[in-house]
Amino acid sequence: MNESNRLLLSGDEAIALAARHAGVALGAGYPGTPSTEILEHFSELGGHAQWSPNEKVALEVTIGAAFGGARALCTMKHVGLNVASDPLFTAAYTGVSGALIVVSADDPGMASSQNEQDNRRYAVAAGLPMLEPSDSQEAYDFMFAAIEISERWQIPVLFRVTTRVCHSYTVVQPRATHEAPKAASFERDIRGRVMIPAYARPAHRRLRKKLAEMQAWNEASPLNHIVQGGQSLGIITSGISFMHVREAAPEARVLKLGFTHPLPMDKIAQFVKGVSRCVVIEEGDPYLVDAIRAAGIPVEGKADMYRFGELDVPRVQRILANDLSPEPIKPPGKPPQLCDACQYRVVFEALRKHDCIVAGDIGCYTLGVLQPFEAMDSCVCMGASLGVGLGLRHVLPPDQARRVVSVIGDSTFMHSGISGLVEMVYNPPPTGHVLIILDNSTTAMTGHQEHPGTGRTLAHEPTNKVVLEDLARSLGIRRVYVIEPRMGTGEFDRLLTECLESNELAVIITRRPCILIAKQLKQYEDQRCECDAAQPATASAP
Numbered sequence: 001m002n003e004s005n006r007l008l009l010s011g012d013e014a015i016a017l018a019a020r021h022a023g024v025a026l027g028a029g030y031p032g033t034p035s036t037e038i039l040e041h042f043s044e045l046g047g048h049a050q051w052s053p054n055e056k057v058a059l060e061v062t063i064g065a066a067f068g069g070a071r072a073l074c075t076m077k078h079v080g081l082n083v084a085s086d087p088l089f090t091a092a093y094t095g096v097s098g099a100l101i102v103v104s105a106d107d108p109g110m111a112s113s114q115n116e117q118d119n120r121r122y123a124v125a126a127g128l129p130m131l132e133p134s135d136s137q138e139a140y141d142f143m144f145a146a147i148e149i150s151e152r153w154q155i156p157v158l159f160r161v162t163t164r165v166c167h168s169y170t171v172v173q174p175r176a177t178h179e180a181p182k183a184a185s186f187e188r189d190i191r192g193r194v195m196i197p198a199y200a201r202p203a204h205r206r207l208r209k210k211l212a213e214m215q216a217w218n219e220a221s222p223l224n225h226i227v228q229g230g231q232s233l234g235i236i237t238s239g240i241s242f243m244h245v246r247e248a249a250p251e252a253r254v255l256k257l258g259f260t261h262p263l264p265m266d267k268i269a270q271f272v273k274g275v276s277r278c279v280v281i282e283e284g285d286p287y288l289v290d291a292i293r294a295a296g297i298p299v300e301g302k303a304d305m306y307r308f309g310e311l312d313v314p315r316v317q318r319i320l321a322n323d324l325s326p327e328p329i330k331p332p333g334k335p336p337q338l339c340d341a342c343q344y345r346v347v348f349e350a351l352r353k354h355d356c357i358v359a360g361d362i363g364c365y366t367l368g369v370l371q372p373f374e375a376m377d378s379c380v381c382m383g384a385s386l387g388v389g390l391g392l393r394h395v396l397p398p399d400q401a402r403r404v405v406s407v408i409g410d411s412t413f414m415h416s417g418i419s420g421l422v423e424m425v426y427n428p429p430p431t432g433h434v435l436i437i438l439d440n441s442t443t444a445m446t447g448h449q450e451h452p453g454t455g456r457t458l459a460h461e462p463t464n465k466v467v468l469e470d471l472a473r474s475l476g477i478r479r480v481y482v483i484e485p486r487m488g489t490g491e492f493d494r495l496l497t498e499c500l501e502s503n504e505l506a507v508i509i510t511r512r513p514c515i516l517i518a519k520q521l522k523q524y525e526d527q528r529c530e531c532d533a534a535q536p537a538t539a540s541a542p
């Protein structure tokens with residue numbers, strides 16, 4: 001091993017490096033903890049990376065790239081896959097000509113998410129091969145394996161990671177040489193890619209055949225391996241749980257699975273036969289244990305209490321000891337709060353003062369739910385503020401309906417608020433509605449990424465800008481206001497009062513750069529102006 005090549009990388013960085021080394025032509029995604037750093041790092045390494053308005057679009061863009069014969073990477077957090085699930089399921093039928101790796105970064109324990117769904121279920125539901133690395137070296141190596149599988153079976157691969165794999169730093173030995181991928185080139189395959197029922201029916205059969213072939217291949221795949229140990233205890237595990245298992249039960253024999261759908265059932269059955277007791281250790285849902293038991297293989301699982309949150313070494317020890325006593329309660333962390341000078345404070349103060357019923361959304365501003373404001377009444381998923389607010393307006397008695405307001409951030413609006421705005425125009429409630437778009441010129445919550453409304457690319461270079469107020473006006477909304485909320489002036493309060501009383505559709509855009517990166521944003525804006533000034537005027541159509 002060439003020691004000088006050893007790098008200390010997070011799992012996210014390792015994925016990005018592998019993507020670069022494997023010649024991935026395009027990476028697209030939408031920010032979301034713990035996946036965000038993958039594309040940022042890929043871009044820093046010189047890769048072509050872009051933020052899409054949302055995960056569905058990102059997946060569609062990368063499907064297109066992979067239809068064109070290129071290697072493509074799509075990244076998102078676990079809930080992002082819900083948004084992208086429509087193209088995901090059908091891409092399993094169409095398959096791809098190049099390679100397509102879909103990274104789902106799950107967040108067991110909800111360090112930074114609204115739920116802890118286990119996306120391994122998506123691999124089964126959509127019928128996709130799935131790989132699960134346990135550390136950064138595997139994140140790097142499995143990316144090459146995923147590309148190989150994707151190209152061999154012409155199918156997207158679900159690359160499932162979790163917070164600890166994404167964010168832990170471990171040593172990576174990168175490959176010394178990299179084979180260049182085939183050049184992208186379009187080959188027509190109408191029956192393979194146009195999913196009308198007549199072509200989709202055989203496509204579904206092709207998918208099941210591929211899965212059967214992959215399962216057979218997986219029986220001897222190097223992506224699963226056995227760590228030798230005593231015969232009395234066997235453990236089947238995958239992902240980060242493998243690390244906890246090694247520490248919690250160093251004496252155990254371990255079947256570590258890396259290729260976790262379709263599962264190598266013969267290998268698993270053989271392993272189970274060779275040990276006196278076999279326990280499946282996995283974070284989140286009982287995905288492995290259910291599948292193994294359904295195949296008639298007797299294994300122990302974990303008690304339901306361990307389904308919640310992340311596993312760690314003590315919890316694995318408790319599972320192995322069948323310990324069902326209450327777990328020690330962790331000391332509460334310091335609750336997050338809005339920055340002192342954040343514009344959102346002005347907005348939430350006014351919403352509270354008017355006793356508004358606030359259909360909220362996801363971003364830094366969700367902190368408006370906490371004291372001292374407690375001015376948010378719902379938060380379901382990105383973009384839901386509009387639909388939920390409108391639904392409330394439709395059914396509540398007029399005195400309550402008039403107090404309903406939807407509140408959404410600028411990045412979230414671009415992600416999935418636009419269709420809600422279209423709904424607002426199309427099915428306006430009798431009392432009208434008030435939408436507040438909190439425009440801080442960035443995606444603050446996930447670490448200040450760009451989005452289509454900032455007019456800058458992922459690499460912060462100037463590009464076309466979607467102007468919120470122009471968009472709202474273009475839909476026919478007459479009351480569209482842009483205001484800089486300033487503390488102590490009462491301006492925002494007056495505008496809100498007027499809109500609430502109007503019984504019309506109103507959009508209030510509160511615009512002030514995020515205080516944490518205001519200086520940086522100013523520099524980007526200055527660069528943009530210089531760039532605009534240097535451009536020759538474009539000819540406009542008559």
Ligand SMILES: Cc1ncc(C[n+]2csc(CCOP(=O)(O)OP(=O)(O)O)c2C)c(N)n1
Pocket residue numbers: 030031032033055077079080081083113114362363364365382408409410411412413438440442443444445446
């Ligand atoms: C489907 C989905 N994708 C990504 C995320 C992660 N995420 C939560 S809020 C958010 C955007 C926040 O930006 P913005 O709306 O501008 O609000 P800000 O944090 O800037 O106040 C992101 C990317 C998520 N929760 N759900």
